[in-house]
Amino acid sequence: SAVISQKPSRDICQRGTSLTIQCQVDSQVTMMFWYRQQPGQSLTLIATANQGSEATYESGFVIDKFPISRPNLTFSTLTVSNMSPEDSSIYLCSVGTGGELFFGEGSRLTVL
């Protein structure tokens, strides 16, 4: 199993600023996944973070807007850059191991 600590749990941000979300896993994992969940919708994969290489972004998401770091096998950060109200969402990190998925508790961002 895996336990993921994600922070911040929520934040209110001003338009044009950037915010970095952190995820710490209690075990070493090869891939970490970053998701966005917009209000009333299901999850959308933003990118896959691999240790030692650049993150792989899904269609519609770019590194300039969502830079990701993965300095080691237990930690990753996602930055939401130059935020606008459309970025108001829950952001979650996730890992998969042993046939199960594990999720952080999410970071609820509100952009004013």
Add this chain to the structure above:
Amino acid sequence: KNEVEQSPQNLTAQEGEFITINCSYSVGISALHWLQQHPGGGIVSLFMLSSGKKKHGRLIATINIQEKHSSLHITASHPRDSAVYICAVGRDSNYQLIWGAGTKLIIKP
């Protein structure tokens, strides 16, 4: 058309009823996941399937690879089963997922 389609979108049932939630997908997959998201937002992994059937307590998940279809069943449903149930498929890896829109289940006492 979405690559992962769930039905129904919403389901309200009485306690004790047998519940079925369906998931159809249009891409080749390595695995299919069923997950549960509670009103507070926490997401819990229920099953990962690549073939056949799995059972855990009152939950049963089946998958038909040829028909690209999976079902999640809940027997003897209980109000605490009220949640959003989400089907997600792994295309290139078991954990890099395409998500369905979810089924919101309400079980009334």
